[in-house]
Amino acid sequence: MYAEIITIGDEILIGQIVDTNSAFIGKALNSIGISVYQITSVQDDKTHILKAFASAEKNADVIIITGGLGPTKDDITKHTIAEYFNDELVQNDAVLKHVEHLFKTYISTSPISDLNRKQALVPSKSQVLMNNFGTAPGMWFEKGDKTFISLPGVPYEMKSLIETKVLSKLAEKYKRPYILHRTLLTYGLGESSLSERIEKWEDALPDYIKLAYLPSLGRVRMRLSAKGFDENLIKNEVERQIQLLLPQVEDVFVGFEEEEHSLEQIIANKLTDAGLTLAIAESCTGGKLTERFTANPGASNYFKGSTVTYATQSKIDVLGVLNEDIKKHSVVSNRIAESMAVKVSELFNSDIGIATTGHAGPTKGEGKEEVGTVFIALATKNKVFSERFTMGNHRTRVINKTVNKALELLQKEIFKN
Amino acid sequence: MYAEIITIGDEILIGQIVDTNSAFIGKALNSIGISVYQITSVQDDKTHILKAFASAEKNADVIIITGGLGPTKDDITKHTIAEYFNDELVQNDAVLKHVEHLFKTYISTSPISDLNRKQALVPSKSQVLMNNFGTAPGMWFEKGDKTFISLPGVPYEMKSLIETKVLSKLAEKYKRPYILHRTLLTYGLGESSLSERIEKWEDALPDYIKLAYLPSLGRVRMRLSAKGFDENLIKNEVERQIQLLLPQVEDVFVGFEEEEHSLEQIIANKLTDAGLTLAIAESCTGGKLTERFTANPGASNYFKGSTVTYATQSKIDVLGVLNEDIKKHSVVSNRIAESMAVKVSELFNSDIGIATTGHAGPTKGEGKEEVGTVFIALATKNKVFSERFTMGNHRTRVINKTVNKALELLQKEIFKN
Numbered sequence: 001m002y003a004e005i006i007t008i009g010d011e012i013l014i015g016q017i018v019d020t021n022s023a024f025i026g027k028a029l030n031s032i033g034i035s036v037y038q039i040t041s042v043q044d045d046k047t048h049i050l051k052a053f054a055s056a057e058k059n060a061d062v063i064i065i066t067g068g069l070g071p072t073k074d075d076i077t078k079h080t081i082a083e084y085f086n087d088e089l090v091q092n093d094a095v096l097k098h099v100e101h102l103f104k105t106y107i108s109t110s111p112i113s114d115l116n117r118k119q120a121l122v123p124s125k126s127q128v129l130m131n132n133f134g135t136a137p138g139m140w141f142e143k144g145d146k147t148f149i150s151l152p153g154v155p156y157e158m159k160s161l162i163e164t165k166v167l168s169k170l171a172e173k174y175k176r177p178y179i180l181h182r183t184l185l186t187y188g189l190g191e192s193s194l195s196e197r198i199e200k201w202e203d204a205l206p207d208y209i210k211l212a213y214l215p216s217l218g219r220v221r222m223r224l225s226a227k228g229f230d231e232n233l234i235k236n237e238v239e240r241q242i243q244l245l246l247p248q249v250e251d252v253f254v255g256f257e258e259e260e261h262s263l264e265q266i267i268a269n270k271l272t273d274a275g276l277t278l279a280i281a282e283s284c285t286g287g288k289l290t291e292r293f294t295a296n297p298g299a300s301n302y303f304k305g306s307t308v309t310y311a312t313q314s315k316i317d318v319l320g321v322l323n324e325d326i327k328k329h330s331v332v333s334n335r336i337a338e339s340m341a342v343k344v345s346e347l348f349n350s351d352i353g354i355a356t357t358g359h360a361g362p363t364k365g366e367g368k369e370e371v372g373t374v375f376i377a378l379a380t381k382n383k384v385f386s387e388r389f390t391m392g393n394h395r396t397r398v399i400n401k402t403v404n405k406a407l408e409l410l411q412k413e414i415f416k417n
Numbered sequence: 418m419y420a421e422i423i424t425i426g427d428e429i430l431i432g433q434i435v436d437t438n439s440a441f442i443g444k445a446l447n448s449i450g451i452s453v454y455q456i457t458s459v460q461d462d463k464t465h466i467l468k469a470f471a472s473a474e475k476n477a478d479v480i481i482i483t484g485g486l487g488p489t490k491d492d493i494t495k496h497t498i499a500e501y502f503n504d505e506l507v508q509n510d511a512v513l514k515h516v517e518h519l520f521k522t523y524i525s526t527s528p529i530s531d532l533n534r535k536q537a538l539v540p541s542k543s544q545v546l547m548n549n550f551g552t553a554p555g556m557w558f559e560k561g562d563k564t565f566i567s568l569p570g571v572p573y574e575m576k577s578l579i580e581t582k583v584l585s586k587l588a589e590k591y592k593r594p595y596i597l598h599r600t601l602l603t604y605g606l607g608e609s610s611l612s613e614r615i616e617k618w619e620d621a622l623p624d625y626i627k628l629a630y631l632p633s634l635g636r637v638r639m640r641l642s643a644k645g646f647d648e649n650l651i652k653n654e655v656e657r658q659i660q661l662l663l664p665q666v667e668d669v670f671v672g673f674e675e676e677e678h679s680l681e682q683i684i685a686n687k688l689t690d691a692g693l694t695l696a697i698a699e700s701c702t703g704g705k706l707t708e709r710f711t712a713n714p715g716a717s718n719y720f721k722g723s724t725v726t727y728a729t730q731s732k733i734d735v736l737g738v739l740n741e742d743i744k745k746h747s748v749v750s751n752r753i754a755e756s757m758a759v760k761v762s763e764l765f766n767s768d769i770g771i772a773t774t775g776h777a778g779p780t781k782g783e784g785k786e787e788v789g790t791v792f793i794a795l796a797t798k799n800k801v802f803s804e805r806f807t808m809g810n811h812r813t814r815v816i817n818k819t820v821n822k823a824l825e826l827l828q829k830e831i832f833k834n
Contacts, residue, residue, distance in 0.1 A: 013455070040457050196532060
């Protein structure tokens with residue numbers, strides 16, 4: 001069975017915001033066996049929205065609509081849905097009470113107004129999905145076998161409604177297949193070389209297992225996707241295929257990248273389990289490596305802290321890197337990366353220290369190395385080592401590739417024991 | 418005139434990646450007067466792609482297609498386009514030479530293979546847009562007044578082709594109107610209150626100026642969008658309307674958020690111009706505030722460095738915050754935030770220090786304050802002050818709202834003189 005996601009808002013079409021809602025919804029629907037047929041982003045325009053509804057109704061069983069539910073004049077989704085269903089807006093007392101409660105509790109600075117109260121008007125044929133985090137309720141419409149679901153565009157309001165209301169109601173209404181995605185993370189080999197190496201295996205995959213290659217920033221992700229009503233068959237066959245594949249890619253395989261297991265989370269879990277602590281000395285990555293860890297709950301279990309020493313003098317003042325080492329080896333060098341890694345683990349009293357130094361560009365900093373040259377060092381209680389990389393000449397890519405590479409070095413180090 | 422963007426790839430529909438390409442393309446097209454009618458994300462499926470092409474051809478003058486141009490079997494865009502145009506694939510010698518060059522220069526680890534060479538096959542009716550950064554060329558097709566443009570899905574390859582090839586060719590081919598977006602950044606007032614306050618002004622806007630409200634993380638962005646063939650009229654009228662609006666929102670107005678002017682860039686420019694330097698002491702924001710600055714080129718002009726002192730002991734060891742202050746005031750307090758701001762500016766020898774400390778959640782750390790309580794402090798050579806905020810109970814939101822609030826405090830401080 002299929003869903004279509006319709007996101008409403010000129011801000012998406014003019015590129016003022018990136019639509020992150022659709023990816024979240026797609027992943028959530030897949031988890032209960034619903035495939036997304038298409039994602040369609042349309043303008044804040046009644047005719048266009050109506051056209052998208054009609055088209056989606058032909059393609060999909062479930063139509064999920066986000067955006068356009070605010071209290072201001074540019075928000076027209078609710079009226080347009082009412083028109084599509086030949087319906088009228090009526091006041092929902094539970095929503096009104098909720099809106100009044102929200103204003104009383106959180107928005108005491110401005111009094112509740114008629115505009116806010118209008119958030120409690122909903123099409124009479126809809127079932128309300130109460131939105132705990134905002135004034136715009138979710139709405140659920142049935143039209144024969146088809147379901148239209150309208151959700152607010154504010155990401156955390158939408159997410160909460162999907163997780164607490166929408167998925168369970170959809171699971172109750174529809175018989176759904178089982179969908180499984182398993183993604184192998186590899187690095188060090190291009191997608192064409194990979195694909196040639198495993199061609200025989202790929203050609204022998206059963207029809208219901210699909211393989212996709214996703215190259216990005218020095219890595220290739222290989223995703224196996226399968227769908228069907230026999231959950232056990234799917235699980236077993238995908239697992240069997242992975243066991244056939246792994247020996248062929250052993251030298252480039254990093255790990256599995258499943259929903260809750262980004263590389264930084266795999267590392268975080270391992271460090272926590274082993275009772276090891278981490279400190280980070282960043283230069284060219286400018287805080288981004290640290291942020292990958294601290295974005296997740298539980299970071300305080302293993303993460304001691306970081307320094308971002310952007311200026312050369314700060315490497316001396318804050319970390320205690322020796323001035324003569326910088327003069328002799330230059331600030332972008334194995335020696336300074338290693339010194340940073342050792343010093344930061346001493347400073348924060350951590351078991352492991354990791355450091356980055358390099359030229360992210362677009363202009364070259366101090367030292368003799370070119371833009372894109374990066375050194376990453378790792379220090380433990382017993383040893384320190386570093387590697388040199390050339391990451392190209394695109395600032396954002398240099399930063400992101402360096403962050404990825406640092407995570408890979410760290411993962412290799414802590415999993416090899 | 419209108420464009421439609423079609424992104425191809427199951428990875429988008431299953432939520433494995435967020436489609437950031439469309440926002441970039443939308444913004445780029447707007448800059449030369451082309452509006453995006455719709456963004457459509459479709460599966461790696463021939464029938465579906467063909468259907469999307471036919472539908473887009475009805476809606477739009479320009480159809481921009483991204484994705485599905487890789488060398489592996491799951492990439493079917495090129496063959497599907499050839500079928501749509503009743504065309505056949507032929508070898509393009511310039512592309513072949515380029516592919517061979519790329520392999521020789523950058524991918525020496527694996528030899529060039531037949532799969533890679535097939536990247537040089539292009540539909541005979543297409544004009545090739547050379548892709549300097551990858552093996553998949555862009556392709557340009559004309560069908561009467563309509564133009565189909567196929568681009569690789571790798572963001573930096575796509576971006577380079579848009580900027581260096583596509584925009585100029587479109588500008589040459591089509592007569593385009595002028596599109597202007599101006600966005601006012603406000604904080605401290607909800608969208609409904611804002612909209613009520615400026616209702617008279619909004620109702621009197623001319624037809625060709627559209628107003629949109631974009632609430633997010635404690636801010637409301639108000640976007641004025643206008644389109645027409647008289648560029649001067651549009652510029653003047655939008656400016657006149659802004660001058661009428663500003664006195665009405667003076668108390669909540671932060672600045673304009675235009676393409677190249679995010680709040681951190683406005684701050685960066687001001688610091689650079691004034692010759693002031695910045696250091697940051699982060700706790701609950703975990704590196705994210707620093708990363709907002711270092712993501713942009715030129716950060717080394719004003720940014721000295723940061724500490725992320727996640728563990729309480731690190732605040733003592735690394736920053737020199739006094740243990741007795743922590744005991745007396747608790748680690749999440751005005752006093753410790755201020756101490757961190759002062760100490761970090763001393764440590765990095767910067768003119769300004771800014772600090773965050775708080776509980777991002779989901780579980781409470783040390784101290785008596787609840788999850789979501791955050792203190793932000795700012796220190797200059799002459800003074801230090803701090804503010805207390807409650808940011809709700811959602812980890813990612815607490816972090817992001819704190820980063821925004823810190824940027825706002827800093828902006829207020831450096832622009833008031």
